[in-house]
Amino acid sequence: MLCRLFIRDFVIVDRLELDFATGFGALTGETGAGKSILVDALSLALGERAEVGVVRAGCERAEVTAEFSVEADSPLLAWLAEHDFAADDGVCLLRRIVDASGRSRAYINGNPATLVQLKDAADLLADIHGQHAHHSLLRPEAQRNLLDAHGGLTALARDVAEHYRDWHRLAEARRYAERDAAATARERELIDWQVVELRGLAFSAAAWRETEMEHHRLAHAANLIDGVALTLATLQDEDVNVIDQLERNVTRLSELTNIDGKLNETLELANGALIQLQEAAHQLSRYREHLEIEPDRLAELEQRIDAVVTMARKHRVIPEDLPQRLGELEVRLAELALYADPVALGEREAVARMAYRKLAGQLGAARLQTAASLSEAITQAMQSLAIPGGRFEIALEPIEEGAAYGLENIEFRFSANAGQPLRSLAKVASGGELSRIGLAIQVIASRAGQAATLIFDEVDVGIGGRAAEIVGRMLRQLGRERQVLCVTHLPQVAAQADWQWSIGKHEVEGATTSRVEVLDRAGRIEEIARMLGGERITETTRKHAQEMLGS
Numbered sequence: 001m002l003c004r005l006f007i008r009d010f011v012i013v014d015r016l017e018l019d020f021a022t023g024f025g026a027l028t029g030e031t032g033a034g035k036s037i038l039v040d041a042l043s044l045a046l047g048e049r050a051e052v053g054v055v056r057a058g059c060e061r062a063e064v065t066a067e068f069s070v071e072a073d074s075p076l077l078a079w080l081a082e083h084d085f086a087a088d089d090g091v092c093l094l095r096r097i098v099d100a101s102g103r104s105r106a107y108i109n110g111n112p113a114t115l116v117q118l119k120d121a122a123d124l125l126a127d128i129h130g131q132h133a134h135h136s137l138l139r140p141e142a143q144r145n146l147l148d149a150h151g152g153l154t155a156l157a158r159d160v161a162e163h164y165r166d167w168h169r170l171a172e173a174r175r176y177a178e179r180d181a182a183a184t185a186r187e188r189e190l191i192d193w194q195v196v197e198l199r200g201l202a203f204s205a206a207a208w209r210e211t212e213m214e215h216h217r218l219a220h221a222a223n224l225i226d227g228v229a230l231t232l233a234t235l236q237d238e239d240v241n242v243i244d245q246l247e248r249n250v251t252r253l254s255e256l257t258n259i260d261g262k263l264n265e266t267l268e269l270a271n272g273a274l275i276q277l278q279e280a281a282h283q284l285s286r287y288r289e290h291l292e293i294e295p296d297r298l299a300e301l302e303q304r305i306d307a308v309v310t311m312a313r314k315h316r317v318i319p320e321d322l323p324q325r326l327g328e329l330e331v332r333l334a335e336l337a338l339y340a341d342p343v344a345l346g347e348r349e350a351v352a353r354m355a356y357r358k359l360a361g362q363l364g365a366a367r368l369q370t371a372a373s374l375s376e377a378i379t380q381a382m383q384s385l386a387i388p389g390g391r392f393e394i395a396l397e398p399i400e401e402g403a404a405y406g407l408e409n410i411e412f413r414f415s416a417n418a419g420q421p422l423r424s425l426a427k428v429a430s431g432g433e434l435s436r437i438g439l440a441i442q443v444i445a446s447r448a449g450q451a452a453t454l455i456f457d458e459v460d461v462g463i464g465g466r467a468a469e470i471v472g473r474m475l476r477q478l479g480r481e482r483q484v485l486c487v488t489h490l491p492q493v494a495a496q497a498d499w500q501w502s503i504g505k506h507e508v509e510g511a512t513t514s515r516v517e518v519l520d521r522a523g524r525i526e527e528i529a530r531m532l533g534g535e536r537i538t539e540t541t542r543k544h545a546q547e548m549l550g551s
Contacts, residue, residue: 001020002066010063023497027485065094067093080108080109126455156359157363167356170349243278363406387416456484458488
């Protein structure tokens with residue numbers, strides 16, 4: 001659940017730190033007071049797109065940090081561990097920073113994260129239902145996604161889409177093979193020759209490095225011989241050399257230590273230097289024994305280098321990428337071999353089509369079962385939301401050849417009155433009916449999700465009276481299972497909340513800022529009375545508010 005939200009310099013919020021409780025919480029306040037700003041800030045922390053305008057005027061950046069507690073059995077813990085964002089003591093921190101230029105940064109548990117990672121984590125933590133969410137229910141894609149999510153079929157739907165793409169790739173390959181057989185044969189002949197040539201080169205990156213090193217050494221063999229000889233002469237071969245002089249000085253220091261023991265440390269250093277020089281001279285002598293100018297070997301290496309560089313230039317790659325180029329050509333050659341046999345392609349296409357239809361059939365059967373139970377639940381909820389006699393149905397219309405999303409189209413259908421035929425939701429639902437249906441769907445569908453925190457941002461628009469009270473009870477019941485936050489303008493909804501905050505605007509030194517007040521019972525009575533009666537609050541409205549809250 002959401003435990004804490006820290007906001008700084010976001011729109012009209014200068015600095016705000018909020019501690020959240022469990023159950024159902026209502027966020028209320030006058031229109032324009034900034035109720036939805038809290039939801040917008042939380043949306044930013046959950047991975048929504050960042051806009052330049054979210055940074056408070058005159059500030060360099062906006063910052064939002066959301067702290068969630070994570071249950072021990074939550075799938076989020078495994079996800080965090082897999083992506084090196086391990087949570088400490090069951091806490092998950094999502095942080096987002098947006099600078100004045102619009103550039104944003106994201107963090108999970110203090111570690112830099114991509115926006116995709118932030119959204120993946122957020123999907124397991126919170127669901128936000130916006131005030132216009134019900135309008136998306138008019139889109140077939142949204143209807144299909146909602147049904148799949150409610151039935152836990154999202155992963156199966158992805159597999160179906162992948163099988164569909166495999167089938168159509170093979171179908172396209174078969175058509176290409178039938179249409180362009182001559183072009184395929186020419187390309188196959190060319191690539192076959194290139195593969196044979198590259199394989200004959202027998203290139204390996206390790207051997208190439210050794211070749212370059214050996215060539216460099218042999219190309220400079222004369223310089224090496226002269227340089228080693230000169231160094232050895234200076235160290236030990238000349239009449240006056242470094243090692244002999246250092247030996248005499250070590251002997252002299254040894255004698256002086258008999259006079260003053262403080263020179264012992266200096267003697268050790270000088271003696272160590274002598275030993276290292278003697279070892280260096282010994283190694284150089286051994287090295288010189290193996291040094292020789294090898295013109296034949298040098299010519300052989302130069303020929304090899306020339307062959308490799310020429311081949312790399314031909315394929316427009318650097319030598320080190322020749323193995324990768326060979327692999328690409330081998331893959332293409334295998335594809336072309338496949339294209340050369342349209343019959344074999346057709347057989348593979350048929351197998352892929354059968355695999356798709358089998359998996360899509362399983363998805364369709366699961367969708368049918370989910371659609372029946374969800375339709376019944378939403379129809380029952382509609383009876384309480386001032387649509388008595390109304391019916392809701394999720395219809396599955398078959399698609400003969402199928403599509404990436406399955407063998408059927410999904411359509412939400414609705415009838416407002418008993419005895420009337422069901423028709424497409426987009427064609428028959430009024431604005432108020434759509435709001436109520438959308439809210440029922442959101443509340444019911446939320447129970448199937450994994451997120452422990454649900455946020456409803458003025459989803460009760462277009463609802464009033466008895467229906468509003470029922471909506472409040474629905475959210476309160478949902479709050480027994482999850483943490484529920486609701487931005488609302490309806491007193492009937494706010495009165496059902498376990499706790500309530502009031503959001504208002506204040507002017508500080510000429511700047512407008514948003515403030516949040518945690519309401520006790522007396523404060524809730526005043527706030528709900530304001531929601532009931534507007535600016536003029538009477539004892540009657542206070543009494544009504546008290547009755548709504550219960551004695």
